[in-house]
Amino acid sequence: MTTSRAEGATSAVYDVAVLGAGPAGLSAAVAAASQGSRTVLVDSAPRPGGQYWRHRAGDDGARHHDWDRFRRLERELAAQPLLDHRPGCAVWHVERPAGATDTRFVLHTTGPDAPRGPGGPDTPDAPRGPGGPAQRIAARTVVVATGAYDRQLPFPGWTLPGVFTAGAVQALLKGQGVVAGKRIAVAGTGPFLLPVAAGLAEAGATVVGVYEAGLPTAFAAHPAATLRNLAKVAEGAGYLRTLRAHRVPYRTRTTVVAAHGTDAVTGATVARLDRGWRVVPGTARTIDCDTVAVGYGFTPQTEIPVQLGCEMRRDADGSLVARVDTRQRATTEGVYVAGEACGVGGAQLSAVEGELAGLHAAHVTTGAAPGRGRLARLLRRRAALRSFAAALHHAYPVPDGWLSWLDGATTLCRCEEVTVGAVRTAIDTLGAADPRTVKLYARPGMGLCQGRVCGYATTCLVARATGREPTAEDLRGVAGRPVASPVTLGELAAGSDQDR
Missing domain, CATH: 3.50.50.60 (FAD/NAD(P)-binding domain)
Structure with a gap:
């Protein structure tokens, strides 16, 4: 050594x-x-x-x-x-x-x-x-x-107590044996929603529905991958059987587009989506729930x-x-x-x-x-x-139509309380054309999480507003952090003493 x-x-x-x-x-x-x-x-x-x-x-x-x-x-x-x-x-x-x-x-x-x-x-x-x-x-x-x-997409009410990421709800259950709520709506896209909802149902929670924004049948377009991974297909089928046993509704091309309440979640709006994830007019309805678990990939x-x-x-x-x-x-x-x-x-x-x-x-x-x-x-x-x-990835895409769910008052960066409207002003009025410049002008990503939560959404919003697709350089601009996890000044000082 x-x-x-x-x-x-x-x-x-x-x-x-x-x-x-x-x-x-x-x-x-x-x-x-x-x-x-x-x-x-x-x-x-x-x-x-x-x-x-x-x-x-x-x-x-x-x-x-x-x-x-x-x-x-x-x-x-x-x-x-x-x-x-x-x-x-x-x-x-x-x-x-x-x-x-x-x-x-x-x-x-x-x-x-x-x-x-x-x-x-x-x-x-x-x-x-x-x-x-x-x-x-x-x-x-x-x-x-x-x-x-968990990748998070903002929507009106997503900062209310009672709105969790799907992974956080699962972590509470696995790590602490705690069920996040009594009546839980699970929403987003991707197969990860299934084990989360199944675990909650088996733990005694009332899962009011699983709202899948995508269309899982699109996976049938990849038969070779399916045949090479039949065990994973069987795993997903097992979760679906659990949901059926607990009479949990499973809705496709549907998701939570707003959460409601003052100090906590008291309900949510779910709506049908078209292929590009824009809300189909006349399909919005309110459901009774005290918890919303959302996940749009990772x-x-x-x-x-x-x-x-x-x-x-x-x-x-x-x-x-x-x-x-x-x-x-x-x-x-x-x-x-x-x-x-x-x-x-x-x-x-x-x-x-x-x-x-x-x-x-x-x-x-x-x-x-x-x-x-x-x-x-x-x-x-x-x-x-x-x-x-x-x-x-091809069966569960995240089209940019989710941006149409947002209004100017929707919080984009919860750490710094930056709204979608403030970011759009930085783009339209101040001429910001990339996420890094938007960060300097409007402060999304400058809070405690340093853009871990809002970085992806900010990148998508800026790219859409400037008429282009997000790039690797855009994402790298919000992912570069000299400090990868929180460290106190006291820890730094104690570490520096070792070299004296």
Whole structure:
């Protein structure tokens, strides 16, 4: 184990640093360590699993899909002597220090300063979570597996208490056993709505309806992808059976276009949509609900690849993702990307990409070559799953007709309370022609979330107003953040003291 002055006198240099402990990160870390690489797995959550396998202590996995895979990875995580697991540890910046000779990257993190897992000082019940002094972790290669979060589209009333993202509702249920409300409307687009609604119904909530803005039958136009992934089709059919058993209405080409209430949600307006997602006149009606769960796909967390100068692209679903090669290598040397950060495709695809990234990162650092049979199997599985993801993106598009649901008073940026009208003024009156300039003039994206919530919507609004499609550069402009997660001045000060 070596050290470098660039990282501080007490920092070990790992062969591989994996960012995120979801399906991609767990798979990458276990694969790298199994090939002889000294590996560190850094994650902000108290337990591994990410959003997909989010769970409470002692959870038997009854509510979780593919739980056996998680348990296997968890066992391997605990058994690997070369793998340090650091939960409750958030990475806020990654850099390549000038003059370092024995490492390429330094991870700046918050949270506990000691490894968690084999050889760590704590027990599974010890307090965990961000809040300790800022720490530095040095590594020769980095695997970015930071996942994604719910993409949000604004609509009148979306800032009311009682309006949640679909992922937040699921996280409450999986992580805390809490049902978000009594009468819940689930709306948006994409297959993720199905497990969310099914989980709520099984937990005892009254799901007043699932309102799918798209038309899932469009998936039938991709028979090859369907045949290669029959298990995933069966999974979706299982969720639909659960909804039928609980008599949950499922409506297509329909969504929530407004939420109502003063201090909390008391109802919502749902309406039929045409192919371009404009409201069909005369179809709006009010439903009785106290909670609205909405999800329009996912926004990949790409702050770290952007920080490291990786080449980015706009994916088929409109997301900004890192460009990778067949080995999951990004365009920046020493950086690998797996899971949603290189393309939203679900947990199974993330796990396969993570395993590939871990194997190839280990090969670079230790020279241990993975078996050809193993690689061939992973590559075939990745191809099949990517074809299914591509079919989903085409079957569940997000047309820009949703912008017609908005009026000038609709909040676009909830952190800074910037309205749609204020953004349109910046475009029409002040001449702003891109999201970055709109941000400077009207302040969307300058609040606590730094554009994570409103960045996509702002990009779409600006592009529509200027008569063009959003570009990767537009999205990169709202995704570039030198600080990838919140860090206090006290944590920064404590970290700087280490170098004195």
